[in-house]
Amino acid sequence: MTTTPTQAVHWDLHYDIHLGATWSRFMDGLRDRKILANVCPSCDRVFVPPQAYCESCFERTDRWVELPPEGSLEVFTVAWHGFRGGPTPPYAIGGIRLDGASTLLMHWVIGLDFTEPTTLLAQLPAGSRVRAVWAPQRTGQILDIAHFEPDRD
Amino acid sequence: MPPRPPRPVRRMAPVHVVGLAATPFLPEQDAMLDELVFDVTYAALRECGLRKQDLGLSVMASLDVLDGRSISSGLYTAAAGGYLNDAFRIEGDSGLAVIAAAEAVAAGDVEVAVAVGVYNPEVRSADREARRSFLAQVSNLGFEPHFDRPVGLTAEVVYALHAAHTLESGGEDLDAFARLAAEEITRGSERPRSVRTAPVTAQEVLASEQVAAPLRELMLPAHSTGAVAVVLASPARAGRCLGRSARITGFGHATGGYTWDGRWLSDPAAPTRRATRIAYGQAGISAAAEQVGLVELTAPTPALHAPYLGALGLAASLGDKDVNASGGARSNFPGLANGALRLLEVVEQLESRAGASTAVAHSVDTGTGLVSEDVSVLVVEAA
Amino acid sequence: MPYRAAVVGAGITDATSPRKQQLSAVELCQQATWAALDHAGTTPDTLDGVVVGNIDGFEGTVLGARNLTRALGLGADLPVTIINTGGTTGGNLMQVAARMVRSGSHARVLCLGGPTFFGVRDLQSAINTNSPMIIEQPLGMGAYHMGAFAANAYRQRYGLTPEDLAAVVVADHEKASRNPHAHLRYTVTEDEVVNGRPLSSPLTQPMVCPVSAAAVAMIVADADDVDDLRSTPALIRAMGMSSDPYLGGGKGDFAEMQNLATLARRVYALADVRDPAAEFDVVEIFAPYAHMQPMQLEALQLAPPGGGVELIRSGATSAGGSLPTNLSGGPKCTNAGVAGELAPYAYAALQVMGAAPEPIQVPGARRALAHGTGGTFFQFENLAIFEALPRSDA
Numbered sequence: 001m002t003t004t005p006t007q008a009v010h011w012d013l014h015y016d017i018h019l020g021a022t023w024s025r026f027m028d029g030l031r032d033r034k035i036l037a038n039v040c041p042s043c044d045r046v047f048v049p050p051q052a053y054c055e056s057c058f059e060r061t062d063r064w065v066e067l068p069p070e071g072s073l074e075v076f077t078v079a080w081h082g083f084r085g086g087p088t089p090p091y092a093i094g095g096i097r098l099d100g101a102s103t104l105l106m107h108w109v110i111g112l113d114f115t116e117p118t119t120l121l122a123q124l125p126a127g128s129r130v131r132a133v134w135a136p137q138r139t140g141q142i143l144d145i146a147h148f149e150p151d152r153d
Numbered sequence: 154m155p156p157r158p159p160r161p162v163r164r165m166a167p168v169h170v171v172g173l174a175a176t177p178f179l180p181e182q183d184a185m186l187d188e189l190v191f192d193v194t195y196a197a198l199r200e201c202g203l204r205k206q207d208l209g210l211s212v213m214a215s216l217d218v219l220d221g222r223s224i225s226s227g228l229y230t231a232a233a234g235g236y237l238n239d240a241f242r243i244e245g246d247s248g249l250a251v252i253a254a255a256e257a258v259a260a261g262d263v264e265v266a267v268a269v270g271v272y273n274p275e276v277r278s279a280d281r282e283a284r285r286s287f288l289a290q291v292s293n294l295g296f297e298p299h300f301d302r303p304v305g306l307t308a309e310v311v312y313a314l315h316a317a318h319t320l321e322s323g324g325e326d327l328d329a330f331a332r333l334a335a336e337e338i339t340r341g342s343e344r345p346r347s348v349r350t351a352p353v354t355a356q357e358v359l360a361s362e363q364v365a366a367p368l369r370e371l372m373l374p375a376h377s378t379g380a381v382a383v384v385l386a387s388p389a390r391a392g393r394c395l396g397r398s399a400r401i402t403g404f405g406h407a408t409g410g411y412t413w414d415g416r417w418l419s420d421p422a423a424p425t426r427r428a429t430r431i432a433y434g435q436a437g438i439s440a441a442a443e444q445v446g447l448v449e450l451t452a453p454t455p456a457l458h459a460p461y462l463g464a465l466g467l468a469a470s471l472g473d474k475d476v477n478a479s480g481g482a483r484s485n486f487p488g489l490a491n492g493a494l495r496l497l498e499v500v501e502q503l504e505s506r507a508g509a510s511t512a513v514a515h516s517v518d519t520g521t522g523l524v525s526e527d528v529s530v531l532v533v534e535a536a
Numbered sequence: 537m538p539y540r541a542a543v544v545g546a547g548i549t550d551a552t553s554p555r556k557q558q559l560s561a562v563e564l565c566q567q568a569t570w571a572a573l574d575h576a577g578t579t580p581d582t583l584d585g586v587v588v589g590n591i592d593g594f595e596g597t598v599l600g601a602r603n604l605t606r607a608l609g610l611g612a613d614l615p616v617t618i619i620n621t622g623g624t625t626g627g628n629l630m631q632v633a634a635r636m637v638r639s640g641s642h643a644r645v646l647c648l649g650g651p652t653f654f655g656v657r658d659l660q661s662a663i664n665t666n667s668p669m670i671i672e673q674p675l676g677m678g679a680y681h682m683g684a685f686a687a688n689a690y691r692q693r694y695g696l697t698p699e700d701l702a703a704v705v706v707a708d709h710e711k712a713s714r715n716p717h718a719h720l721r722y723t724v725t726e727d728e729v730v731n732g733r734p735l736s737s738p739l740t741q742p743m744v745c746p747v748s749a750a751a752v753a754m755i756v757a758d759a760d761d762v763d764d765l766r767s768t769p770a771l772i773r774a775m776g777m778s779s780d781p782y783l784g785g786g787k788g789d790f791a792e793m794q795n796l797a798t799l800a801r802r803v804y805a806l807a808d809v810r811d812p813a814a815e816f817d818v819v820e821i822f823a824p825y826a827h828m829q830p831m832q833l834e835a836l837q838l839a840p841p842g843g844g845v846e847l848i849r850s851g852a853t854s855a856g857g858s859l860p861t862n863l864s865g866g867p868k869c870t871n872a873g874v875a876g877e878l879a880p881y882a883y884a885a886l887q888v889m890g891a892a893p894e895p896i897q898v899p900g901a902r903r904a905l906a907h908g909t910g911g912t913f914f915q916f917e918n919l920a921i922f923e924a925l926p927r928s929d930a
């Protein structure tokens with residue numbers, strides 16, 4: 001069999017993503033250890049991460065509320081393999097319902113024993129309570145929350 | 154059985170334009186893309202007294218590589234009213250999104266549809282050189298990777314090659330290009346949506362920055378960013394709407410050939426001609442010169458103005474005020490939102506001008522210039 | 537003046553791994569296009585439009601379809617509409633084409649899905665750019681992690697074991713082994729699947745789709761203007777799309793597919809399907825990960841909540857069963873990006889046309905369901921129902 005001829009093609013683009021008013025305000029809040037959510041004036045859904053609008057009512061969200069840094073872990077997975085530009089594996093990502101939120105916030109969850117892969121679900125069953133741990137230096141980005149840790153009290 | 158030729162063009166059921174809204178047009182929008190999409194969709198629905206729940210379909214026009222993410226429409230499908238509903242995104246000019254939305258209404262599949270074009274390249278646009286370099290790189294990536302990309306083809310290069318070819322073949326001279334650009338920019342300079350807000354002379358056009366010989370900065374479209382939403386409805390549903398009263402009676406689309414066929418150089422208006430034939434056929438226009446009263450056409454360089462106007466069958470019939478009354482793309486060109494903006498312009502002109510009852514909105518996708526050029530032609534009548 | 541739309545031809549190339557593929561993307565697309573034209577019994581000059589899929593960030597090109605479709609030699613100035621909605625791009629191609637035909641503006645439209653992942657070196661990095669940047673991407677949230685969320689939530693809700701997920705994979709491979717166009721044509725055991733390389737818990741490598749190189753083409757035409765064609769048209773009886781919000785966190789419940797369930801109700805109503813499990817002769821769904829197929833069967837009302845795996849284990853979804861599902865082997869065994877997303881539509885249409893590859897043809901299939909899903913956290917869904925449209929001249 002002949003080798004398949006290929007040619008190296010590369011693309012490399014750099015962006016400055018416009019954050020917009022809604023996410024800027026959320027990121028500013030993180031600097032001050034605040035998790036800010038916004039509220040649909042029509043159905044009272046509470047969005048975190050915040051949204052400029054409610055997709056269901058199609059109304060602009062208006063009111064801002066601060067949510068507690070605690071909630072329930074509804075689901076998680078452990079990533080065993082990394083990818084270029086990604087975090088170092090293994091790491092656990094969870095969907096966290098902060099108390100008072102209508103949506104899930106995605107974040108890292110620590111406190112799992114990765115040496116016991118078959119017991120992962122049992123270690124943190126759905127509904128486990130978790131709490132945000134703040135990064136010592138905060139620069140207005142999602143990793144200003146270092147991770148969530150199990151709240152074993 | 155022998156193969157048969159393509160079916161003749163059929164008349165279309167008219168589709169009404171009931172809502173139109175645009176963001177302000179700025180060099181750069183300080184907003185997340187979904188905020189722009191939501192703002193115009195919301196405003197366009199409000200204008201005609203409709204709600205998200207009335208929408209049967211949302212069609213977006215945008216480009217991942219400008220938005221800085223794969224499947225970027227995932228970010229703003231819900232902002233276009235697509236939550237738990239039919240929605241899709243076309244990568245190309247918003248004229249195509251208007252056509253796709255109109256087809257769904259004409260098919261009888263939905264009563265109300267919205268088409269949204271959004272354009273705010275995720276790069277600091279205020280830095281003009283950085284922006285141009287980024288857009289040129291994106292354009293280059295749109296070309297074939299083994300032959301054309303390595304030699305640096307971009308939309309601007311293709312447009313310049315065509316303009317040079319036109320000059321050499323003796324049809325027109327550079328002064329004529331400059332005069333046309335100056336007239337359009339000056340005409341548009343007082344319009345609220347223009348981003349070139351001062352009148353200019355032909356001399357100033359000729360003295361403006363060199364882009365790709367023989368083209369100068371002021372001969373090219375006026376860069377802006379923004380979003381435009383168009384709400385379409387069936388005739389019956391439109392009867393119960395507030396707001397606009399215009400209807401699209403024909404819509405044509407064509408895509409030109411690639412570099413190697415050379416027709417983009419010798420006959421750049423061929424795709425426009427094909428799109429026009431379909432749109433006019435659908436609208437029942439047999440003598441455009443007599444039936445069409447105004448046009449907004451998108452000629453990215455002055456060298457394309459006459460060929461496009463000719464392809465639209467309007468070369469001799471319309472006066473200066475009837476062709477690009479807005480100042481056209483040289484007064485405001487919001488990238489992929491251009492097709493919807495040209496429709497907005499003709500609908501407003503139909504509303505404000507006595508006498509004119511049939512108009513044409515023509516738009517092109519400038520991503521790879523005249524190569525694989527995407528053209529949309531909409532025939533619009535006062536309803 | 538609305539018209540009816542039908543699939544009148546479909547072409548599917550054989551799939552391989554990108555490494556083993558000897559043809560270029562253009563050549564694969566050409567093969568699929570010619571096969572579709574040949575199946576329909578027509579020539580390129582009867583086409584009046586092309587709808588093609590592209591996922592830029594995954595392909596190393598911007599709108600590669602622009603030059604690709606021109607290279608197919610289908611005719612000057614033929615309009616090309618480029619759709620990009622991630623994993624629903626393939627299915628949406630047909631829906632967009634169907635609307636073009638149903639409006640009367642077009643008579644025959646080519647839908648073309650190319651090998652999206654062909655030639656990408658850092659595929660996982662590329663695919664991961666579709667998770668929400670700024671908010672979710674910095675967390676290392678990529679495509680199969682988003683999938684794994686649902687797998688875990690579903691397992692917890694219904695107490696499913698890794699072996700249950702493996703049973704889905706075993707069934708898919710068994711089917712793919714009989715499909716000449718499939719990529720992974722070997723069979724596997726539950727043990728091999730469970731003990732495969734762990735990816736993102738609970739998913740192992742064998743529970744996740746391969747990266748394939750293939751192309752799929754389909755011709756959508758005016759269903760009542762087929763005298764010059766030789767195929768039995770597959771009428772597009774009903775279709776629809778549905779979208780969830782962008783952020784993964786906007787999903788109400790990872791353990792059930794609510795977005796798909798609402799879409800199914802809407803599309804079934806359009807086609808007057810009242811008892812879905814009894815009324816479909818064949819089903820092709822886009823299930824690239826093991827947990828998806830049972831969850832989708834439930835959302836589509838083809839299995840009770842939590843009963844998807846049991847239905848698959850029972851053999852009902854296998855060849856000869858009461859509800860043959862993914863007889864192609866599905867995207868679990870062949871996933872060539874947009875081609876892979878168009879494949880469920882092509883296979884479902886081919887089944888009711890009586891023109892599926894012989895080893896997987898369901899005898900006498902009259903009505904089929906086709907499905908697509910994709911986007912961030914599988915936020916988009918699409919569905920279509922095909923019915924055989926016997927020719928009046930037959």
Ligand SMILES: [Zn+2]
Pocket residue numbers: 040041042043044045054055056057058059
């Ligand atoms: Zn609400």
